[in-house]
Amino acid sequence: MSPWVKLAIGAAAASAALPAAAQTVQATKPETVMTALRDAGYRAMLSKDNVGDPIIKSGAAGVDFSVLFYNCTEHKDCKTVQFYAGFVKKGVTVDAMNKWNAEHRFARVYLDDDKDPRIEMDVDLDSGGMSPGLFKANIATWESLLGEFQKAIDF
Numbered sequence: 001m002s003p004w005v006k007l008a009i010g011a012a013a014a015s016a017a018l019p020a021a022a023q024t025v026q027a028t029k030p031e032t033v034m035t036a037l038r039d040a041g042y043r044a045m046l047s048k049d050n051v052g053d054p055i056i057k058s059g060a061a062g063v064d065f066s067v068l069f070y071n072c073t074e075h076k077d078c079k080t081v082q083f084y085a086g087f088v089k090k091g092v093t094v095d096a097m098n099k100w101n102a103e104h105r106f107a108r109v110y111l112d113d114d115k116d117p118r119i120e121m122d123v124d125l126d127s128g129g130m131s132p133g134l135f136k137a138n139i140a141t142w143e144s145l146l147g148e149f150q151k152a153i154d155f
Contacts, residue, residue: 026129027069027078030054033125033135037067040136054078060139061147063087071126079126083107083142085119092117092153100152107145119149 025036030046034056037044042058049055049068052075056067063085071079097109097117107121121142123135130138 023132024129025125025132025135027071027081027125028076028129030056030069030078032129033067033081036132036135037139039132040139042139048075051075060143061150063146063150065142065146079124081123081125083121083123083146085146086112087117087150087153089117089153090115096152100149104145104148106141107149109149117149117153119146121145 023032023035025032027033034044034046037056037058042060044067045057047055047057053072054069054075058065058067065083065085068082068084069078069080070082092111092115094111097111100109107119109117109119112118121138123130123138
């Protein structure tokens with residue numbers, strides 16, 4: 001057997017033996033998102049939203065948040081996720097939301113129909129997903145932004 005064939009067989013065997021924590025995080029496999037959250041130290045409970053798409057309930061920075069799954073086909077084979085948190089807080093202005101958006105990247109904030117503040121951050125897991133390390137970095141970004149937003153609306 002040639003050295004190249006041995007190398008290819010060895011590489012295939014090594015990648016097949018990866019532990020679950022090292023598997024790619026994919027929206028098509030919601031359990032990988034849940035596992036990545038847990039491996040990063042967050043609680044994570046997988047269920048279905050009111051239309052039947054996957055949803056994960058979690059929390060960070062003292063705030064409950066959801067991981068919503070989007071671009072799904074028949075409530076599975078989703079492509080993207082969105083970290084989402086809402087607050088019941090009156091008195092926050094559109095100007096304050098616009099200022100926050102102008103000063104921060106990666107997440108957006110707005111007031112819902114009841115004038116309560118919301119924060120969202122999209123993560124594109126299409127075309128094969130992302131490594132657990134990169135997903136963990138996205139979670140850290142989300143937690144940081146969530147904390148900063150909470151401070152901004154806590155007046």
